[in-house]
Amino acid sequence: xxxxxxxxxxxxxxxxxxxxxxxxxxxxxxxxxxxxxxxxxxxxxxxxxxxxxxxxxxxxxxxxxxxxxxxxxxxxxxxxxxxxxxxxxxxxxxxxxxxxxxxxxxxxxxxxxxxxxxxxxxxxxxxxxxxxxxxxxxxxxxxxxxxxxxxxxxxxxxxxxxxxxxx
Amino acid sequence: xxxxxxxxxxxxxxxxxxxxxxxxxxxxxxxxxxxxxxxxxxxxxxxxxxxxxxxxxxxxxxxxxxxxxxxxxxxxx
Numbered sequence: 129x130x131x132x133x134x135x136x137x138x139x140x141x142x143x144x145x146x147x148x149x150x151x152x153x154x155x156x157x158x159x160x161x162x163x164x165x166x167x168x169x170x171x172x173x174x175x176x177x178x179x180x181x182x183x184x185x186x187x188x189x190x191x192x193x194x195x196x197x198x199x200x201x202x203x204x205x206x207x208x209x210x211x212x213x214x215x216x217x218x219x220x221x222x223x224x225x226x227x228x229x230x231x232x233x234x235x236x237x238x239x240x241x242x243x244x245x246x247x248x249x250x251x252x253x254x255x256x257x258x259x260x261x262x263x264x265x266x267x268x269x270x271x272x273x274x275x276x277x278x279x280x281x282x283x284x285x286x287x288x289x290x291x292x293x294x295x
Numbered sequence: 296x297x298x299x300x301x302x303x304x305x306x307x308x309x310x311x312x313x314x315x316x317x318x319x320x321x322x323x324x325x326x327x328x329x330x331x332x333x334x335x336x337x338x339x340x341x342x343x344x345x346x347x348x349x350x351x352x353x354x355x356x357x358x359x360x361x362x363x364x365x366x367x368x369x370x371x372x
Binding site: 260 | 301302303306341343345350364366367368369370
């Protein structure tokens with residue numbers, strides 16, 4: 129969790145965790161994300177669904193370059209705090225095997241008013257999914273697996289570092 | 296030079312291996328890896344590179360003792 133400079137001091141004691149091999153405890157994250165200066169809080173939970181492109185999915189496995197991914201997520205959260213004046217910005221992504229219905233990634237944003245919290249939340253999840261070195265392997269019911277459904281913005285923007293939401 | 300690959304690239308290369316050839320930048324590294332395994336050529340075109348926990352571009356001068364991380368496109372969606 130990252131709090132803005134107007135934050136509550138207690139949270140500063142806890143090191144932020146951006147990548148987790150363990151199940152994400154959304155209730156616990158939400159409990160810590162309230163702020164007296166925030167009138168709007170948005171929580172996004174990216175969850176594993178049981179199908180993709182017509183194929184029955186058994187589960188997903190996520191792999192990450194933990195150091196690079198953590199560094200990038202922290203940068204993204206700080207950018208969002210600055211851009212929208214957030215009181216709270218939280219993001220954590222799972223690694224390892226994630227079952228159907230489980231949370232793969234959570235983003236929480238809190239700000240004085242809801243519009244900033246919504247916009248910042250979308251900004252954060254878009255950038256994490258397209259830029260952070262985190263990869264998804266889909267395991268299907270038929271026993272096969274496939275790395276894929278990855279960011280292909282380069283085909284549209286012509287630049288590895290430019291994504292569709294940059295336009 | 297040590298090379299670490301992730302995700303779909305592991306279908307084409309060992310997760311970690313030593314590259315004996317000398318390459319000076321990421322374009323040369325990409326070309327070298329494409330020669331080793333032509334099946335990876337398309338994927339390598341969309342990969343990013345990092346050393347010492349930081350992303351690099353083709354202007355970075357690679358050294359023989361670098362450990363280069365090759366980053367396929369992120370999960371997207």
